[in-house]
Amino acid sequence: MNEEKLYDLVKKFELELTISSIRSFGTGHINDTYLVETSPAEAPNYIIQRKNHKIFKNVAGMMENIVVSTNHIREKLLASGEKEVERKVMTYYPAKDGKMFVNDEEGNFWTLFLFIKDCRVVELIQEPEQAYNAARAFGHFQLQLSDLPGEKLIETIPNFHNGLSRLKDFQTAITADLAGRVKENQSIIDQILQRSDSMTSLQRALDDKSLPMRITHNDTKINNILFDQENNSLCVIDLDTVMPGSALYDFGDAIRTLGNTAPEDEPNLEKITFNKPIYEAFAKGYISKAKSFLTPKEIENLAFSCLYMAWEQAMRFFTDYLNGDTYYKTEYAGHNLVRTKAQLRYLEVLESNKQAMDEVILAS
Ligand SMILES: Nc1ncnc2c1ncn2[C@@H]1O[C@H](COP(=O)(O)OP(=O)(O)OP(=O)(O)O)[C@@H](O)[C@H]1O
Ligand SMILES: [Mg+2]
Numbered sequence: 001m002n003e004e005k006l007y008d009l010v011k012k013f014e015l016e017l018t019i020s021s022i023r024s025f026g027t028g029h030i031n032d033t034y035l036v037e038t039s040p041a042e043a044p045n046y047i048i049q050r051k052n053h054k055i056f057k058n059v060a061g062m063m064e065n066i067v068v069s070t071n072h073i074r075e076k077l078l079a080s081g082e083k084e085v086e087r088k089v090m091t092y093y094p095a096k097d098g099k100m101f102v103n104d105e106e107g108n109f110w111t112l113f114l115f116i117k118d119c120r121v122v123e124l125i126q127e128p129e130q131a132y133n134a135a136r137a138f139g140h141f142q143l144q145l146s147d148l149p150g151e152k153l154i155e156t157i158p159n160f161h162n163g164l165s166r167l168k169d170f171q172t173a174i175t176a177d178l179a180g181r182v183k184e185n186q187s188i189i190d191q192i193l194q195r196s197d198s199m200t201s202l203q204r205a206l207d208d209k210s211l212p213m214r215i216t217h218n219d220t221k222i223n224n225i226l227f228d229q230e231n232n233s234l235c236v237i238d239l240d241t242v243m244p245g246s247a248l249y250d251f252g253d254a255i256r257t258l259g260n261t262a263p264e265d266e267p268n269l270e271k272i273t274f275n276k277p278i279y280e281a282f283a284k285g286y287i288s289k290a291k292s293f294l295t296p297k298e299i300e301n302l303a304f305s306c307l308y309m310a311w312e313q314a315m316r317f318f319t320d321y322l323n324g325d326t327y328y329k330t331e332y333a334g335h336n337l338v339r340t341k342a343q344l345r346y347l348e349v350l351e352s353n354k355q356a357m358d359e360v361i362l363a364s
Helices: 003-011 059-079 128-145 161-178 185-192 201-207 247-258 275-292 295-302 300-321 335-363
Strands: 018-024 032-039 047-049 109-114 214-216 225-227 233-236 243-245
Touching: 003 018, 003 233, 047 185, 059 128, 059 214, 059 225, 109 214, 128 225, 128 233, 128 247, 128 275, 161 201, 185 300, 185 335, 201 300, 214 247, 243 247, 247 275, 247 300, 275 300, 275 335, 295 300
Parallel strands: 214 243
Antiparallel strands: 018 032, 032 047, 047 109, 225 233
16 A cells, blocks of 8 residues: 555544654554554654455444444543543544545545554563453453443444354355365364354353343454553553454453464464463453453353353364365465364363363452
């Protein structure tokens, strides 16, 4: 994207600013992110970001969710006397036509928000304290949104973590057998299906309302938190997937990656073990913020939600493998099969640690 075009896009937003430069920024691999530097030097800087509308099909809905949730958090911060509100919640700006995005000639969607300065992103957790602080940040984010009714937000990616509909997609893929891969992989299919009753219990509980729908972040990776120079968490970022969901998904999905000592496509299954100190720190940090609003049934299912997320992800990788690798980017033939096996091994590892995981929750 050339700088001149970016200048023109920034000027379509409702902001008085003097641009001094625009350059590519960060390591994100979903959206394209550019830093907009302004003058004088002490004036705030901004980020202009191209949304990946192949993944996010409803960008207007996504922006509506972001506006409703960030406004809600901002009001809370102001009411509590917080002085650095714009460092604790993301600030998005409308375009001159009132929309929360602008379109370029190719039909891409661009959004503009305040750059929070003097902070850093952690890409890989090195020590349990970071897991503790990250979990507090995500727990606090959910807490701030816990009195915002789920219906106020749009399900921008329908059935994102709906175990029943994911299972249905999987069964459809088995029946269709588009890539002719069913026969040679029956044991993997069995491993997924033999757990389907217990794993879909969360969705059934959400359906019968014995578990509540809340507003959740849905991308609880460590690099979606800004930390200050002293390692304290400042602000939760990357709000593209904020929508109604279960609090358990945010917890379980974080542990799906943080609790695994190996990458999610590790071919050597022996390297896949459970990182208990990180799990313990994350659980303690999360519960320290979330215990004030979680129901007993949610707390009871926190450890289980980690198993659920591993099962769901194994099933999604394998569904894609059966469909001929059309959804996830693959780097080599059989990549999705390797991912499935690694995820199923991680699930087994979690199953054998389940009791210890429950004990950590009880003690937190
Ligand atoms: N409000 C902000 N203030 C300062 N830096 C920010 C802000 N928002 C995002 N960033 C920086 O830009 C990077 C990319 O942002 P973001 O997470 O929104 O993009 P993404 O493409 O969705 O990322 P990923 O694919 O890694 O989740 C972040 O890692 C962070 O370094
Ligand atoms: Mg991100």
